[in-house]
Amino acid sequence: MKNVFILILLLCVAMPMVIIFYALSKNNKHDYDEMQELARGKAGKLAFLITMSLCGAYYLYDLFAGDSLLRLSGSTLALLVFGVGLAVFSSYCIMHDAYFYVGTKDGLKSSCKINIFICIICFVSLAMCSPKDFFEIKNGIIGLSGVSCFTPFILSIYVIDTITFFLKIRQEQVLESLEE
Amino acid sequence: MKNLRMKSARAAKDLSQEQLAEICNVSRQTISAIEKGDYNPTIKLCLAICKALDKTLDELFWE
Numbered sequence: 001m002k003n004v005f006i007l008i009l010l011l012c013v014a015m016p017m018v019i020i021f022y023a024l025s026k027n028n029k030h031d032y033d034e035m036q037e038l039a040r041g042k043a044g045k046l047a048f049l050i051t052m053s054l055c056g057a058y059y060l061y062d063l064f065a066g067d068s069l070l071r072l073s074g075s076t077l078a079l080l081v082f083g084v085g086l087a088v089f090s091s092y093c094i095m096h097d098a099y100f101y102v103g104t105k106d107g108l109k110s111s112c113k114i115n116i117f118i119c120i121i122c123f124v125s126l127a128m129c130s131p132k133d134f135f136e137i138k139n140g141i142i143g144l145s146g147v148s149c150f151t152p153f154i155l156s157i158y159v160i161d162t163i164t165f166f167l168k169i170r171q172e173q174v175l176e177s178l179e180e
Numbered sequence: 181m182k183n184l185r186m187k188s189a190r191a192a193k194d195l196s197q198e199q200l201a202e203i204c205n206v207s208r209q210t211i212s213a214i215e216k217g218d219y220n221p222t223i224k225l226c227l228a229i230c231k232a233l234d235k236t237l238d239e240l241f242w243e
Contacts (some may be wrong), residue, residue, distance in 0.1 A: 033206035035219050097209035103202070 030101035039098035047089040051081045073143035076135070083153045090157070091164040095171075108172070111144035112165040115158050181217045186240050189233045190215075204228040 002100065055077075062071060072080070093099040100107035125148070134152055136145040190200055197215075201208045204225065213219035214229070221229070226241055233240065 020208060032209050034222055035210040035213060036207060097207060100207075102205060102207050 030103070032098060033102050035103070036096075039096035040093055043089045043092035043096070043098065046092055047085040050088050053087040054081055054084055069140075071136065071141045073141050074105055075144050076142055079144070079150075079153055083157055087157050087160045090161050094161065094164045094168050096097050100164035108165060108169055112162060112169065115162040115165060119155065119158050121160065122151055126155060183215050183240070186214045186229065186233070189235050189240060193233055195224055195232075200229070200232055203232040 058072070058077060061069075090099065094108075100111075129148055129151070133146060134144070135148045136143050190197070197204075197211045198208045201211045204211070205228070206225065210219065210221075210225075211229075214221050214225075226237060230237055230240055
């Protein structure tokens with residue numbers, strides 16, 4: 001019954017969201033320039049290589065030490081790989097000026113502020129829960145427990161992005177002072 | 181290698197990197213990277229820059 005409810009919820013909420021995002025992206029007049037496209041391509045390649053390496057490393061770990069140590073459940077591993085890939089892609093794009101569309105004014109600072117705000121919200125929600133709300137260990141397998149398990153992953157991605165924003169802002173300040 | 185000819189042509193036109201980027205419909209960082217020699221632009225962008233600065237391809241990009 002619970003699964004049916006989740007399925008209905010997904011159909012009612014996720015499907016209209018996908019349609020709306022698709023319609024919005026069709027009308028989106030913003031674009032990346034050629035250098036940004038190149039950087040985004042490289043970022044995608046790097047993210048792919050890192051996630052594949054991560055999967056390979058986990059496979060070896062599972063093969064040699066999985067029986068004596070803890071294993072990750074399929075969903076935890078998928079979420080971990082997705083999070084790492086996203087963090088690598090966004091960090092690379094931020095550092096190579098390919099994160100914002102052409103003509104975005106003051107994107108770095110405003111995005112940094114939004115990221116800090118989201119980090120604070122995630123920290124608060126994290127502090128209100130215990131580790132058991134996020135992960136559970138059953139038969140030597142680390143699995144996800146409940147919807148709140150996404151919070152640590154979201155927080156990690158936003159923390160990495162915020163740090164990258166700070167580094168990029170600092171880099172730009174240094175370059176500007178050197179040019180002067 | 182730095183593209184000083186493009187930088188001086190831009191300065192002669194009294195344009196900032198931001199303004200030139202707006203005319204060429206690229207980001208300021210792209211213009212900066214071209215001037216620093218960190219990025220080789222496509223012929224399409226070279227032409228857009230030449231048009232914006234009233235220069236020929238030879239004058240700005242030929243070594």
